[in-house]
Amino acid sequence: QVEVGGMHCRPAKTLPQKMLDWVKDSGDAGVIYFSLGSVVKGDTVPAKYRTLFVEAFRQLEQRVIWKWEQDLPGLSDNVMLTKWAPQQDILGHPSVKVFISHCGLLGIQESVYHGTPILGLPIFGDQPKNAKMIQMKNYGLHLEWEELTTELIVDSLREIINNDKYQQSISVASHVFRDQPQTPLDRTVFWTEYVIRHQGAPHLRSPGVQLSWIQYFMIDASIVLVVALLVFLKLLLIILRKLKNMLSGGRSKSKSD
Numbered sequence: 251q252v253e254v255g256g257m258h259c260r261p262a263k264t265l266p267q268k269m270l271d272w273v274k275d276s277g278d279a280g281v282i283y284f285s286l287g288s289v290v291k292g293d294t295v296p297a298k299y300r301t302l303f304v305e306a307f308r309q310l311e312q313r314v315i316w317k318w319e320q321d322l323p324g325l326s327d328n329v330m331l332t333k334w335a336p337q338q339d340i341l342g343h344p345s346v347k348v349f350i351s352h353c354g355l356l357g358i359q360e361s362v363y364h365g366t367p368i369l370g371l372p373i374f375g376d377q378p379k380n381a382k383m384i385q386m387k388n389y390g391l392h393l394e395w396e397e398l399t400t401e402l403i404v405d406s407l408r409e410i411i412n413n414d415k416y417q418q419s420i421s422v423a424s425h426v427f428r429d430q431p432q433t434p435l436d437r438t439v440f441w442t443e444y445v446i447r448h449q450g451a452p453h454l455r456s457p458g459v460q461l462s463w464i465q466y467f468m469i470d471a472s473i474v475l476v477v478a479l480l481v482f483l484k485l486l487l488i489i490l491r492k493l494k495n496m497l498s499g500g501r502s503k504s505k506s507d
Contacts, residue, residue: 252441253434255434257435260435266336269340272330273315276345282349283348283366285349287352290352291319292320300322302399304322304324306400306403306404306407307325308326312407313329314329316330341363347366351368352377353380354377354380355376365420366420367389367416367420368384369391369410370384370391388420
């Protein structure tokens, strides 16, 4: 088994000029990045949630890069909508304070790699479990959609930004993640080429691939155990019957005497 988690992660590149200027103008307050990934589209998000985020972002001193496919009415001046976002380049910029994420595994790996705290809003699949892990490890906070309010969004973002424990925890994780003798991508390339060079690398294959399905699932061993158990139970039953007969015979003899 070759560990290749984070294979897609890479150092941040320079942001597009318009976005870079906008991020720089955020000053010390910094920037929040909001994306629900490529699967969830803007028109599938109920209007009440869109309104909550519009109102919440209006109350923040930070600027917000919001990956969204449609125009949104009532946006404040501190929000930039974009249909496409260079996510890793954004997460790797030092001015980015929080990543509001649906907690897809790849996005979490990118956030950890770049050391950016997360506000998790899971939707389906493994995302709820990932979001709980984020909060448990102090990489950020986890919110449920049905519990969202404008105040909760604002308070959660300010907690992550103003409480250093989240940035410190994910910075440590980022350092551990990066401290490898080779990148996951280089490791993947090496072992792929290794297998090709050695004609499938049969010396690395598990002996288990040569077992029959009966051996692989240990059916033969299970049959032996079941037979042994049945024999034991049969012998136990015979012994109990003999004891019962002996006791019954003893009582009958006592009565006749």
